[in-house]
Amino acid sequence: MTQLARRAAWTGGFLLALLTSTTAAAQPATVSFDRYHAPREVVAALDALVKASPATTARHTIATSPGGHEVLVLEIGPEVGRPARRLPAVLVLANMEGTLPVATEAALRLATLLASKPEATREMTYFIVPNGNPDAAARYFARPLVADPRNGTRVNDDLDDQTDEDGPEDLNGDGVITAMRVKDPSGEWLPVEADPRLMRKADPAKGEKGLFFLHTEGVDNDGDGATNEDGPGGVDIGVTFPHLFRPFTATGGRWPGSEAETYGLLRFAFAHPEIAMTFLFGATNTCIAPPEGGRKGSVDFTEIKVPEDMAKRVGLDPARTYTMQEILDFVRPIAPPGFEITESVVASFLGLGAVVNPLEDDVKLYKELSERYKELLKAVKLDGKRLDPAQARDGSPELWSYYHMGVPTFSMDLWTPPESADESKEKTGITADTLEAMSSETFVALGEAKVAAFLKEVGAPPEIKAADLIAGVKGGQMTPKQMAGMLRAMPKPKGGEGGDPRQKALLAWSDKELGGKGFVPWTPFKHPTLGEVEIGGAVPYADTTPPAAMLATLLDGQVPWVLTLAEKLARLKIARTEVAAKGGGVHELAVWVENTGSLPFPTAMGKRNQQPAPAVVILETAGAALLSGKARTPIKELEGRKATKLTWLVRADRPGTVTVRLESANAWGDAAEVKVGGAR
């Protein structure tokens, strides 16, 4: 965009903001949260919202799914219809997984909340995607009930000569696809002792032998000996984003953005540089559990090894390590004239790769906010015992937003069944986080019994003994911090002696609150090819989807947190200007730019990947000459609640006005006029 156009857009944005602030709030459209809304009803609800407030809401179609659903963005804000927006925006993505109807309801609730609170969008825009994976989302409203995150792309899962030819069947006609267990001497599964409705894997190391095979409910339609191995559906949109994308997986799609839903969203997000924050309603909850690190392969810019051939080419020593700055300082003077050596150039030539763990400053921020959020949960009485939230998956929109968009990224899973009673008792309370902060002395003081209990909790192999661990820490061979890293890298214990904690919680919940409707009791069935089987098991969605009667309470309590976070967005202002005459018509102009928000501008990751554009301070000197400093000065970073001082030397023989404009794509902006000039 030209300078002129940008300026016009910027001024326009402010004018519009002023105008809408004086407009009376339109009558909000109502959406009732006493039931779940199918994708088509969601579209209707968005249309109703747009109809009720056409000046401040709009819907955008960013893709059509292979199953024929539109992927929609609901825009709520004062800049609807403008080609470029100058006010910051919050991107809200819901149910990217496709199997979490409560996430879609939360997005709808947010939309109605914003419609009823015009002040929340007076100076910012919300882009809400209520159904990021509509093909999958539609399954909750179809029968038989099956939970499957895949969209309608046709994928030949079993690599035979047919596609989508062997999906599940509702054999017992109960409207639900559950599981089949078949007695078989080579089976791998056992009923859980405490509750034989639950199944767990037999552990041969403990001398156990499996008794059952487990299948999903259905028949072998294509006669290849496998049941339901190539059902309809292709790609799980929740893992198709570019950060840590895994190619060649069963449900991950071909490449990041290979699916229309994902590509449309990537395109939309990068066409909107005003996006300052992403909020996801889905499977993870970074509001409660900040993102964990512990992945291998993150590059440390303070310890870079230069491969031998590269080192030879430029004259560096392959045997030692360098900081990024040292490499830059070394290479820049010998670079050919006009060839700019940047961090990115060095990183790509050395093949240093991407950041894979959340940066420390950002984790700190997440942790602080998580404490505030837990206080909110307490206040609204939603702080009961719950299951641990899942961590973001590789290729997820959560990771993409944080690592690629570089904006603060929060997520909320809204509900889990309460943790079952026997899981919550006797817990040591030791986690990766507590270990991280623990001194070696404190660890040793825990004593052998507690450490042993902790090891059991996390499912450590039996050869790791508490006494050895304590001795190791005592002797300095290991620190609690290192253990925290190892713990984070470990897979979560699943299906131990007591069975999967989520299934256990579901069963308890089903028995107590659902009158048993969350679990189909194992019932004998005569299977056409497998013979005598039992059909039963967890009802799909029962462990993620609260009864509709709970929706209003859950959403009213949690969804407003999005608005609270949005209030914390970085907001850049001109705090002060000063002019000091230096004599001879020369003046020093000082401008303090401050971030009045509590979130940083940008995140630590945003600094690293240079993704959100810097703010720019622009001087219009109108006849006065700039002796030092630039007419356009980028501000690349500013912590929350901090200010930075910029100075220029200006020569102005006659009194005049310097206009100082502060422009930012996603942190508002400001302007000031300063009287400068006149030789004294």
Add this chain to the structure above:
Amino acid sequence: MRTPITLLALLGLALAQPGQAQAPEPVGSRPQQFTQTSRIVVPLRFDAYYTYEQVGEALRALAAAFPELAQLEVVGTTEEGREIWAMTVNNPKTGAPLTKPGVYVDANIHGNEVQGGEVCLYLLNWLLTGYGTNEQISKVVDRNAFYVIPVVNADGRWHFFHDPNTPSSGRSMRVPRDDDRDGLVDEDFPDDLDGDGSICRMRKKDPFGQWKADPEDPRLLLRIKPGEKGEWTILGEEGLDNDGDGKVNEDAEGYLDGNRNWGWAWAPPYVQEGSGDFPFSAAGPRAVAAYIMARPNIIATYALHNNGGMFLRGPGTKADEPMDPQDVAAYDLLGKNAEKIVPGYRYMVSWKDLYPTYGDFDSFTYAHAGAFSFVTELFQTTAETYRPPDPATPAPAEDDDSDFRPNPERERERLKFSDHVAQGDLFKPWAPFKHPQYGDIEIGGWVKMSSRLPHPFMLADLVHRNAAAVLFAAAETPRIAMEVLSTEKLGAGLHKVRVRLGNSGGLPTRTFQTVGKRTAALDTLTVRGASVKVVAGGKLTDPYLEQVEYKDHKPEVQMVHVPGYGKVEYQFLLSGTGDVTFAFTSLKAGAVSKTITLP
């Protein structure tokens, strides 16, 4: 000075009407452009370069001259609205394109790396004019489908010829980007101050400068050694500080690198400059990838670049090592022969022998299209020789094009080559210029149509040999023959039948990665007979010791992979009588079937 292109785009100006023929530029208006100056007719000429418009004319001329064999289509539109063209060469009498092994060639994804476009045109011209006159050419045209996209970065090629450039500038896709992060986009580009059509270099007399004139050839600048007196400061590429920020040419058009924007091992720009915001964010790579993925018969791909003389294969990053050794063997067959077809060019592994690249073309087409994929770096400046015929003198090392290792000897020879072989066409002598910001300076140096591009007199050799390297690959695409080896009556109405699928091409029917990593369904060998039941069937692993891997289920459908210059054999136990048909249907190697009658 140019108007920033984004401004024009905003104003909605039509920049080009690529679908229509445009009049060639008047001869002599642009010195050293080396472009076609006469009307474009078939057979095409290869004594000069084709502008973007002329590539279009040439393709239309070929399509008109060979309406049966050549199909021209538009596969996409660039950021600035130009068409991206593809030509299919296929003989419909021998089958539809999708029923034959596909060979794909594209070029000029980097706007300035133009001569690949000429290789594409040469290949097309050769296939079409050679069909029916040359036996080998006729064979590949009958047996293969050729897909050729001469110009991927259509905007880039257009601007390379029409705008002043260095040999290396104009590489990018025309996706606006704020390189200097000042809030303005593409606002400080190089300027052709002396109006000669090239962006050369600027130097200024400076006793404290870090450079001095080479005593042997004062046109050349050498970095001074400690203790030496400087003469010159190099100010960089020809241009102005257009945006008044104290820097010159720091925010030119682009930068999105079309060959870092693909969907395999893509990494964001902080990891690797130029990759774009996300995979296939640029129009060209997106359109071309869709074109390739819609043609699953493609088994070999070539993307033509410049320069250095390399046949590069993947992987693009170390993380994708090791490559399946049997795929390496197939690559070796093509790569090692290509080295012989094009003297001086080296067959190399991209990440190891050059540098790592994320999101590149050839890694993508290998992984997702299952094609043996090369990036050819066309042209070597070592071909620009001026030296005595002394067989004992070894050829000087190739410039690595980085200037990190200055090679003044080569530079002197190239200057003499320009003087005496190219009649001064390649180097612009330093000439005084009054710069509005730097004052008295000199402008000179290698011109746009130098350094990475062969002089037109060398073009014919380059396009011919590199097209021949592609033809070598086409001749090695899989060719499957089926033999029914034996039938034996086992009694009780049971027959034992052995079927062999032999490949007389050097490439396997699929990459071994497809098999090993299970990335796609393999080809099928099906057995069908109205009154025949397939009792058992499977791969015969030892015909003498009768070792068969019978398939547990559905023995009438076998999933098949045939290695290059190899065979696979299957054994079936059939009950019944009458006709039984064995049909091999391949995604990339056509189809073949045989019917026998069981007594």
